[in-house]
Amino acid sequence: MPCWVNGVPAEGVPVRDRGLAYGDGLFETISVRQGRARLLDRHLQRLQLGCQRLQIPLGIDSLRAEISSFAMQVGDGVAKLIVTRGSGMRGYAFPQPQQALRILQGSPLPDYPAAHAEQGVKLFSCATRLAEQPLLAGIKHLNRLEQVLARAEWQDPGYAEGLMQDHSGRVIEGVSSNLFMVDAGQLLTPALQRCGVAGVMRAEIIEQSERLGITCAVRDIGLAELMEADEVFLCNSLFGIWPVRELAGRVWERGELTRILQNNLHDLLGG
Amino acid sequence: MPCWVNGVPAEGVPVRDRGLAYGDGLFETISVRQGRARLLDRHLQRLQLGCQRLQIPLGIDSLRAEISSFAMQVGDGVAKLIVTRGSGMRGYAFPQPQQALRILQGSPLPDYPAAHAEQGVKLFSCATRLAEQPLLAGIKHLNRLEQVLARAEWQDPGYAEGLMQDHSGRVIEGVSSNLFMVDAGQLLTPALQRCGVAGVMRAEIIEQSERLGITCAVRDIGLAELMEADEVFLCNSLFGIWPVRELAGRVWERGELTRILQNNLHDLLGG
Known part of the structure; x- marks a missing residue:
């Protein structure tokens, strides 16, 4: 699978890159x-929001x-994009001038069991809690130690x-996914103003549900409310x-609304 | 100035290093x-604590x-050490087996004005607040976007x-330093259980003050209390x-206790 740094094949990044030094950058999967x-439009939109928040200058069109x-070279697989603030000397101050670094890493499609989409998955309750930092909430930045620690729990x-x-x-998200629930026919997903990553698939589902005439509320959700949901899904x-399918002893069957949204996405992603 | 990766001269790190992907690592300056x-003992002690918290296996003796x-090659300057969890495939789960990566970057001694130590410095009030994450507090990990955003404010x-x-x-620290205050002859420094980096110089000063018969309290400090302090210093x-010397209009002179601690450190660091 290909790997590019600043548009050309490469396998290394400069040792003084600020993505490495401080997690000073963003990524997209x-x-x-x-x-x-x-x-791609949604990925670039979120990346652009991240660049604005972190004040990283980046030409989105190129x-x-x-x-x-x-993507042409990858064919079928995953393209992971990392954008960093580029190299700098020691110290937190922005380098002058800033020269963002772009990394593209190809990898094969993950080999997910078909049962995950059909029968559903078991969800582990992580003890690692997300800190509240409105300045970084929603964007997909490179400071991901909370996710690393959470994933190491099981x-x-x-x-x-x-x-x-x-x-x-408050219930926020999966370690590498977003969360939705259905309560009395209404779709709900956690607000992400304080922490969490606003996923592109989450945005896609919110928009699709609107098109299907299903209202989707974005607001704070407590664990008790989640446990009483009619349907729960990840994306x-x-x-x-x-x-x-299961969380802390509570068992769900795949629900009707989940199935409708899955079918709806199928054409978009598979074809 | 020299730069080593895993003990040998190099200028690049693998593109799949988790320090870059997730800020999954630690550093020491x-x-x-x-x-x-x-x-060095204090730096290695803190690094070891960080490795325990992040579950990064690392041979401290070698x-x-x-x-x-x-350090022999650097002579006089700065050795920045970065330790990451090493390379891995996509995803937050630890790579198996884990192979930590070590980076050593040399740079010249910073050219600080002598007046900073003698007349004191002006302190900017950052609007960027530190999120509370007890799992990451105290250690010097690579997730430093809060410091990057704070430093970009002025x-x-x-x-x-x-x-x-x-x-x-609560008052916690400087962007790249720790903070002490003196109140009625007593030394105080903020507790760092929720956020902040427990600096090696902070630890050194706490220990030295004890040897000098000065009690040092480590506890929560509010901004109002800081503004009423007799002396304030960074380290x-x-x-x-x-x-x-100055913070938000309040002006201090260099205090007696600050001077004593400075003189005490001089031998340790300069010689």
């Missing part, structure tokens, strides 16, 4: 099918062309994902939608 | 004088020898450092101690 980067060329492959809450006990840009 | 790494050899070189508070308004492993 992009599904590539038949040589095309899926949901990056779009670069990702499209890269080794049992019976758990396909882990549930993360914030320090106040991300690689696996689409997985129903949640 | 070590003062080197006359070919010797200063406060690393100590490596840093000492590196360009005026009249400010030598910035003051950071947590979301509850880190490179500049030692800088008195704070």
Whole structure:
């Protein structure tokens, strides 16, 4: 699988890159099918929001062309994009001038069991809580130690994902996915103003549900409310939608609304 | 100045290193004088604590020898050490087996104005607040976007450092230093259980003050209490101690206790 740094094949990055020094950058995990980067507009939109928040200057149009060329080489797989603030000397102050670094890494499509999408997955309750930092909430930055620690909490492959809450006990997301629930026909997903990553698939599902005439509320959700939900599902840009089958002893069947949204996504992602 | 990756001269790191992907690692900024790494035991102690918290396996004894050899090449300057969890495939789960990566970067001694230590420095009040994450508090991990954003708040070189508070308004630290205050002859420094980096110079000063018969309390400190302090100073492993001359209109002179601690450190660091 190809790997590019600043648009050319390479396997290394400069030792003084600030992505390495401080996690000073952003990333996107992009599904590539038949040589095309899926949901690319949404990925670039979120990246642009991240660049604004972190004040990283980046030419989005040339990056779009670069990702499209890269996706052709990947064919079917995953294109992981990392954008950093580039190299600098010691110290937190921005380098002058700033020269963002772009990395594109190809990898094969993950080999998810088909049962995950059909029968649903078991969700681990992570003890690692997400800190509340509004300045970094929503964007997909490179400071991911909370996710690393949360993912290290379980080794049992019976758990396909882990549930993360914030320090106040609000339900926020999966370690590498977003979360939705259905309550009395209404779709709900946690607000992400304080912490969490606003996934591109989450945005896609919110928009699709509106088109289907299903209202989707974005607000704070407590654990008790989640446990009483009629349906619960996870989503991300690689696996689409997985129903949640079990969490802390509570068992769900794949629900009707989950199935409708899965079918709806199928055409978008598979083709 | 030399740069080593895993003990040999190199200028790049593998593109799949988890330090770059997730900030999944730790660092130390070590003062080197006359070919010797200063406060090395304290740096290695903190690094070891960080490795335990992040579950990164690392041989400290061989690393100590490596840093000492590196310091000989640096002579007088700074040795920045980065330890990451090493390379892995996509995804937050630890790679199996884990193979930590070690980077040593040399750089010249920073050219601090002598007046900073003698007349003191002006402190900028950062609006960026530190999130509370007990799992990561105290250690010097690579997730440093809060410091990057805080440092970007001022360009005026009249400010030598910035003051950071947590979301509850407690005073925590400087952007790249720790903070002490003196109140009625007693030394105080903020508790760092929720956020902040427990600096090696902070630990050194706490221990030295005890030896001098000065009690040092480590506890929560509010901004109002700081503003009423008799003396305020900053410290880190490179500049030692800088008195704070001004913060938000409040002006201090260099205090007696600050001067005593500065003199005490001088022998340790300069020689």
